[in-house]
Amino acid sequence: MTRAAYKLRLLQLRTPYKLTPNCQSINLGLTRILLEIIGINNTISGSKRSFDEKPYIRRPYSGGATRHKAERTCVLSFALQFFNGLQITVVLALVSGALGSLLGLFVAMAKLSKRDVVALLGRAYTTIVRGLPELLIILVVYFGGTAAITALTGRYVEINAFAAGIAALMIVFGAYCAEIFRGAIMSVPQGQAEAARSLGLKPWQIWLFVILPQMMRVALPAYGNLWASLVKDTSLVSVIGLTDIMRVAFIGAGSMRAPLTFYLVASALYLSLTSMSLASFRALERRIEIPGH
Amino acid sequence: MDINLIVDSISVLAHGVFLTLSVTLLSLVVSFILSVPLSLLRASPNRALSRSVLAYTYVFRGTPLLVQLFLVYYGLSQLTVVRQSIFWPLLREPFWCALAAFSLNSTAYTTEVFRAGILAVPRGITEAAQALGLSRLMQIRLIIFPLAFRMVLPSYANEVIGMVKASSLASTVTLLEITGLARRMVSETFAPYEVFLAAGLLYLLLNFIVSAFFRTLEMHLAHSPTSNSRNIKAGPKSSKLWPLRQAIDKRAHTKPDDQPSIRSL
Numbered sequence: 366m367t368r369a370a371y372k373l374r375l376l377q378l379r380t381p382y383k384l385t386p387n388c389q390s391i392n393l394g395l396t397r398i399l400l401e402i403i404g405i406n407n408t409i410s411g412s413k414r415s416f417d418e419k420p421y422i423r424r425p426y427s428g429g430a431t432r433h434k435a436e437r438t439c440v441l442s443f444a445l446q447f448f449n450g451l452q453i454t455v456v457l458a459l460v461s462g463a464l465g466s467l468l469g470l471f472v473a474m475a476k477l478s479k480r481d482v483v484a485l486l487g488r489a490y491t492t493i494v495r496g497l498p499e500l501l502i503i504l505v506v507y508f509g510g511t512a513a514i515t516a517l518t519g520r521y522v523e524i525n526a527f528a529a530g531i532a533a534l535m536i537v538f539g540a541y542c543a544e545i546f547r548g549a550i551m552s553v554p555q556g557q558a559e560a561a562r563s564l565g566l567k568p569w570q571i572w573l574f575v576i577l578p579q580m581m582r583v584a585l586p587a588y589g590n591l592w593a594s595l596v597k598d599t600s601l602v603s604v605i606g607l608t609d610i611m612r613v614a615f616i617g618a619g620s621m622r623a624p625l626t627f628y629l630v631a632s633a634l635y636l637s638l639t640s641m642s643l644a645s646f647r648a649l650e651r652r653i654e655i656p657g658h
Numbered sequence: 659m660d661i662n663l664i665v666d667s668i669s670v671l672a673h674g675v676f677l678t679l680s681v682t683l684l685s686l687v688v689s690f691i692l693s694v695p696l697s698l699l700r701a702s703p704n705r706a707l708s709r710s711v712l713a714y715t716y717v718f719r720g721t722p723l724l725v726q727l728f729l730v731y732y733g734l735s736q737l738t739v740v741r742q743s744i745f746w747p748l749l750r751e752p753f754w755c756a757l758a759a760f761s762l763n764s765t766a767y768t769t770e771v772f773r774a775g776i777l778a779v780p781r782g783i784t785e786a787a788q789a790l791g792l793s794r795l796m797q798i799r800l801i802i803f804p805l806a807f808r809m810v811l812p813s814y815a816n817e818v819i820g821m822v823k824a825s826s827l828a829s830t831v832t833l834l835e836i837t838g839l840a841r842r843m844v845s846e847t848f849a850p851y852e853v854f855l856a857a858g859l860l861y862l863l864l865n866f867i868v869s870a871f872f873r874t875l876e877m878h879l880a881h882s883p884t885s886n887s888r889n890i891k892a893g894p895k896s897s898k899l900w901p902l903r904q905a906i907d908k909r910a911h912t913k914p915d916d917q918p919s920i921r922s923l
Contacts, residue, residue, distance in 0.1 A: 496819070496865040497858050498826035501837055505858075508850035593720070600722035604830055611724060624732035632721040632729065639720040 443617050443627075450613040451634060457527065457599045457609065461534035462592060468535060469542025474572070476547050487543065494540035499598050503533040507605045530602035538595050545591065549584035550576060582653055589646030593639045600635065610634050660852055667843060667856035675860060677753070677835040682825045685757050686818060689764035696765065697772035698798065711769065718766035723824055726763055731755040731831045756828040764821055771813045775806030808879050815872035819865050826861075836860055878903070
């Protein structure tokens with residue numbers, strides 16, 4: 366293949382895979398294109414192989430060496446897809462974690478508010494969301510969200526699996542965060558807020574400059590554990606079709622008939638992700654800890 | 659919002675409650691049985707023993723339950739040696755695979771929870787038990803483990819609730835419990851809100867029952883003479899368990915506020 370043709374093929378590869386919202390799953394055609402690039406079979410240059418025109422006809426067995434070479438390069442191409450899945454998992458975890466932390470902070474402030482209605486709303490939110498399975502919430506947001514927005518706008522609008530995953534994980538993470546932050550805020554001595562008020566700080570300044578920094582130090586260990594479980598919960602979004610690590614492993618296991626290999630690779634990737642997040646949170650804790658507290 | 663559909667969904671999904679409860683309860687029982695010796699190993703001062711159990715809990719707490727479930731269900735069926743073994747009729751069924759995966763995962767979490775409890779028992783109590791001449795097994799059975807269990811009861815309750823919620827993952831391996839039935843109903847009726855609302859109500863009901871059970875258990879244990887949980891407000895003496903507790907105390911010749919006695923543990 367010429368270099369220009371190679372680049373064009375690469376562009377055609379990336380466009381349907383990443384940018385189209387509806388293209389959720391990697392189809393086998395993508396794998397064949399990748400194999401092409403690596404040079405397994407030269408479909409583009411026009412040689413006639415009945416394998417590619419009629420994919421349902423079994424191609425003749427051409428010896429063990431070719432099969433092993435095919436399997437090896439399949440593994441390489443799946444490594445690329447695992448890398449893409451890893452990117453999607455990491456982005457999903459970061460975005461839903463950031464948004465969920467903000468949401469959890471507001472819900473924690475609501476639960477500590479003096480107005481009964483607001484506190485009751487906050488308590489209802491955390492009790493309900495912490496009592497429901499995460500898978501159920503993901504399914505509700507995905508299927509129900511499509512129905513809701515379609516009814517609202519009148520046209521058929523489909524929710525992207527990525528957006529549904531972010532929304533659902535944000536809701537779940539926010540509920541657990543709210544509990545952690547509420548406990549941490551309650552552990553900050555009340556004298557701090559009173560002193561800040563007597564110094565003339567406005568309420569939003571008291572929150573931002575006095576309470577939140579002290580609250581973060583207390584909440585950090587539990588928050589780190591929660592972040593690790595968020596990374597693991599992103600695997601559930603593969604159920605609605607998002608191509609993250611788990612989905613790549615599922616497709617690979619099905620197409621290559623080797624579930625053990627693919628799921629072991631997926632679990633190794635998830636283990637490294639959780640280890641990294643736990644290690645970084647421990648390092649952060651050590652950085653901001655005060656001896657004697 | 660079709661109320662009829664919600665009521666219909668609840669009656670259909672109630673058929674899945676049996677499977678949910680059986681998967682949850684069986685895996686909890688198995689994980690409790692497995693995690694007691696494992697947590698003792700993990701809490702032992704011998705670093706080799708502790709680290710080997712740590713390897714197991716680290717892997718199983720660090721990977722998602724979905725991956726573990728798929729590994730057991732799809733991965734084990736790939737091996738010819740499994741397909742030809744005597745366990746194949748069991749491992750072919752999604753129920754037993756889900757049970758195995760959930761048990762392994764729950765054992766890892768419960769081991770860590772109990773380990774924290776065992777390490778939190780004051781050393782003076784262990785030394786006193788040793789001074790009384792109790793063997794190590796008797797120490798653990800009569801003193802250390804009951805105290806440890808009472809201390810970590812809130813964490814264990816969280817773990818049980820987490821298990822009830824994790825049972826919904828069994829729907830991904832075609833087990834028709836609440837979530838599985840709900841997904842099938844949604845694909846038939848195209849009414850996601852009503853069906854998932856019914857499923858959510860059922861899960862909330864189950865979790866409420868579990869929380870109420872653990873609250874009662876905590877209050878009941880708070881009455882015991884050797885209760886360490888002084889910040890637990892002991893429940894009213896008009897509760898149904900109080901006469902039972904009085905009868906037990908009378909049998910053991912002890913009043914509830916007496917000095918702590920080993921016999922009444």
